[in-house]
Amino acid sequence: xxxxxxxxVVLGLSVCLYANNKASDKSKDLxxxxxxxxxxxxxxxxxxxxxxxxxxTDDYGDGWNGGYIDLYVNxxxxxGGITVDVDDNSYLFNVDDFDYISVDYTPGSWxxxxxxxxxxAEGNMVVGIIGQDADGAxxxxxxxxxxxxxxAENMLSNGGFEGIWCCMNGWQxxxxxxxxxxxxxxxxxxxxxxxxxxxxxxxxxxxxxDHSLKMWGQYNGAANAASYYQSFWAGDMDPGTGITASxxxxxxxxxxxGQGTNTVTIFVSYFDYYWNFISRDDSPTFSGADAANTWxxxxxxxxxxxxxxxxxxxxxxxxxxxxxxxxxxxxxxxAVFGATD
Ligand SMILES: [Ca+2]
Ligand SMILES: [Ca+2]
Numbered sequence: 001x002x003x004x005x006x007x008x009v010v011l012g013l014s015v016c017l018y019a020n021n022k023a024s025d026k027s028k029d030l031x032x033x034x035x036x037x038x039x040x041x042x043x044x045x046x047x048x049x050x051x052x053x054x055x056x057t058d059d060y061g062d063g064w065n066g067g068y069i070d071l072y073v074n075x076x077x078x079x080g081g082i083t084v085d086v087d088d089n090s091y092l093f094n095v096d097d098f099d100y101i102s103v104d105y106t107p108g109s110w111x112x113x114x115x116x117x118x119x120x121a122e123g124n125m126v127v128g129i130i131g132q133d134a135d136g137a138x139x140x141x142x143x144x145x146x147x148x149x150x151x152a153e154n155m156l157s158n159g160g161f162e163g164i165w166c167c168m169n170g171w172q173x174x175x176x177x178x179x180x181x182x183x184x185x186x187x188x189x190x191x192x193x194x195x196x197x198x199x200x201x202x203x204x205x206x207x208x209x210d211h212s213l214k215m216w217g218q219y220n221g222a223a224n225a226a227s228y229y230q231s232f233w234a235g236d237m238d239p240g241t242g243i244t245a246s247x248x249x250x251x252x253x254x255x256x257x258g259q260g261t262n263t264v265t266i267f268v269s270y271f272d273y274y275w276n277f278i279s280r281d282d283s284p285t286f287s288g289a290d291a292a293n294t295w296x297x298x299x300x301x302x303x304x305x306x307x308x309x310x311x312x313x314x315x316x317x318x319x320x321x322x323x324x325x326x327x328x329x330x331x332x333x334x335a336v337f338g339a340t341d
Contacts, residue, residue: 038130045122056084056088069104097150098162098209117129155337161209162211164176174188177230199254212250212329213315213330216317228314235309243335244335247297249264249290256326313333
């Protein structure tokens with residue numbers, strides 16, 4: 001008797017699957033019960049304590065119809081071709097603080113049935129693709145990126161320089177979401193693991209992840225400063241609010257920043273609505289006074305002044321003239337509201 005019941009259930013499922021695969025039966029009726037019309041803000045971690053989850057669902061229950069996801073962390077493919085066969089699928093992966101997750105979504109047929117979300121180790125959604133707009137109309141998923149922040153909430157995106165694009169000026173790796181000044185500066189490069197050190201047989205090892213920002217002098221015959229930063233709307237920040245920015249810096253002995261007077265600071269600078277400069281605060285300098293081959297921490301605590309509309313936060317490299325040599329590497333810039341110790 002039990003076997004007979006099982007047979008009936010299996011037959012029922014088969015009919016259901018067959019029906020779902022008939023294209024003519026498909027509609028955009030999103031009122032139909034589904035595994036996940038909206039992904040929840042919280043999804044039980046089911047006992048996992050460190051891994052993150054990418055959860056993928058199909059509203060119609062017939063899989064992603066040729067669609068799939070390629071999952072990258074710090075630019076490295078973690079898993080390619082992840083897809084849904086019936087209702088849903090989960091893929092678990094490991095991350096570290098400041099890692100840069102990017103999802104490359106390739107649609108198949110009926111892409112608007114597909115949704116995916118990323119949940120942290122505690123089960124909290126960090127990125128969610130909701131497959132409907134405000135009116136309930138179906139929306140196809142898109143590519144997403146997310147910077148892992150395991151500590152205080154970072155104002156900066158991609159603070160570890162793990163998301164990059166190439167190429168500026170035909171050769172430079174550039175940090176996604178970062179801005180450079182001067183805009184045509186050819187004296188910066190996001191260095192990957194194994195990048196050659198100028199004047200040495202050694203290769204570079206980042207502070208964290210697989211990339212760090214490298215900067216050096218512009219050699220333009222005059223004193224020069226170059227900044228690498230992110231801008232924020234500050235019109236809704238209360239004057240008197242504290243902003244603390246901190247990061248790490250390093251210089252190799254063979255290309256040492258101590259070959260002259262070059263310096264690097266972490267800065268927080270303020271501008272009015274018309275981008276007129278108001279004020280800035282800088283961390284203590286990183287320079288030849290710091291030991292080579294060692295990562296050094298720097299931080300600046302700043303207070304938002306009156307009349308601010310924009311704030312820039314980043315690194316600035318200063319070179320007094322063409323006789324000052326050496327490079328510096330920078331990583332894990334964290335900017336948070338409030339003073340920290
Ligand atoms: Ca489908
Ligand atoms: Ca990094």
